[in-house]
Amino acid sequence: MADKKSVVTALKAMEGVGARARVFVSMPVVDGITPKSFLNARGVEKTRSGEPLTRMHGIFPPDSVGLSFFDHGGLYGDGCFEGILIKNGLVFLYKEHMERLWRSAGSLRIEIPYTIEELSWQVVRAIQATGIKKSETGYIRLIVTRGIGDLGLNPRKCVGSTVYAIVSTIKLYPREAYDMGIEVGVSRKIRRPGNSILDPRIKSDNYLNNVLGLFEGTNNMRLLESIMLTDRGFIAEATVDNIFSVTREYGRGGKSQKVRVVTPVGEYCLEGITRACIMEFAKRFGYDVEEVPDLMPLDLVGPGKECFMTGTGAGIMPIVKVCGNLVGDGKPGPATRKLLAEIERAMADPANGLDVNATRQDVVKHIRQKKARLVK
Numbered sequence: 001m002a003d004k005k006s007v008v009t010a011l012k013a014m015e016g017v018g019a020r021a022r023v024f025v026s027m028p029v030v031d032g033i034t035p036k037s038f039l040n041a042r043g044v045e046k047t048r049s050g051e052p053l054t055r056m057h058g059i060f061p062p063d064s065v066g067l068s069f070f071d072h073g074g075l076y077g078d079g080c081f082e083g084i085l086i087k088n089g090l091v092f093l094y095k096e097h098m099e100r101l102w103r104s105a106g107s108l109r110i111e112i113p114y115t116i117e118e119l120s121w122q123v124v125r126a127i128q129a130t131g132i133k134k135s136e137t138g139y140i141r142l143i144v145t146r147g148i149g150d151l152g153l154n155p156r157k158c159v160g161s162t163v164y165a166i167v168s169t170i171k172l173y174p175r176e177a178y179d180m181g182i183e184v185g186v187s188r189k190i191r192r193p194g195n196s197i198l199d200p201r202i203k204s205d206n207y208l209n210n211v212l213g214l215f216e217g218t219n220n221m222r223l224l225e226s227i228m229l230t231d232r233g234f235i236a237e238a239t240v241d242n243i244f245s246v247t248r249e250y251g252r253g254g255k256s257q258k259v260r261v262v263t264p265v266g267e268y269c270l271e272g273i274t275r276a277c278i279m280e281f282a283k284r285f286g287y288d289v290e291e292v293p294d295l296m297p298l299d300l301v302g303p304g305k306e307c308f309m310t311g312t313g314a315g316i317m318p319i320v321k322v323c324g325n326l327v328g329d330g331k332p333g334p335a336t337r338k339l340l341a342e343i344e345r346a347m348a349d350p351a352n353g354l355d356v357n358a359t360r361q362d363v364v365k366h367i368r369q370k371k372a373r374l375v376k
């Protein structure tokens, strides 16, 4: 049973998220199954998705509507999602996230009953309903599930996907964590499955493996993150972040010559959007950048090394200890700090995101324009 102190802490965190949240919810109408709280909610309306069943959608406070008990997202984890950051009044790399959502859903053979432009407009309406300010940091959790079906696994017996987006403010890691770096563990027993089990490039709703890896590698949550290994023992990624290692090759006289930035190959990990940004920045800085298949936990630690993790929530988080072993001198290194400053600059550049005050036309234009220069 959870102890009182941790329940109080968790409730406090939820209060902060819940009070400001708005959810966009979309699902088909099935008599006796689709929750009445949703069908009768204020603001719910019919969509024109062209599906055989009527589909309703709308934007609501989080405590006013519910999802179906028969949704295969809840019954089987049959779905995929995106986590997207709102910062400086911009939805950072919005188009890239939407494209990955479509790729994940495509791999799972889940049809999204919207065009990217239309779903994006609904998400933007939900952002605007939260009233998030430019000075605040927000987060969008956009989820697509197989939808309502019977109690069996058969996806063919589902009648159309459920789409929902939770938009709220978010509390990220404290500033000190970025200044000082964090320690991570390594989960040894629980491994990151390869693509013969669950393709890591699909951002699916199945995180149970990562949850177990987090418990194991952090010694029951005494640390904040854990590295996960492939079945062969190489580094795959962290439970919700990608991993980078930095080494320096010195020339004669000890003058720094080359900075080498490595990260595990895309087959082992989620092809993180932040990971792609970092590889691009590192190349621009003249660093050697390589995706490697054989990075080991011991490669991350020792003198002269730097290590960091990347993710939409974390941005770039310096790692200064792995399982008690120092990375470099135990402080975030110069390459990590330079990359961190660069991503912070990128997040403030309107070229890299969608304005939270966008109109429907702006949204369409944003989606149809070329990708941000940031991610190749």
Ligand SMILES: Cc1ncc(COP(=O)(O)O)c(C=O)c1O
Binding pocket: 083, 237, 238, 239, 240, 241, 242, 269, 270, 271, 272, 273, 274, 275, 310, 311, 312, 313
């Ligand atoms: C398993 C995993 N790896 C990596 C990442 C980082 O990806 P991104 O930078 O696209 O957020 C995430 C983010 O949620 C993740 O869940």
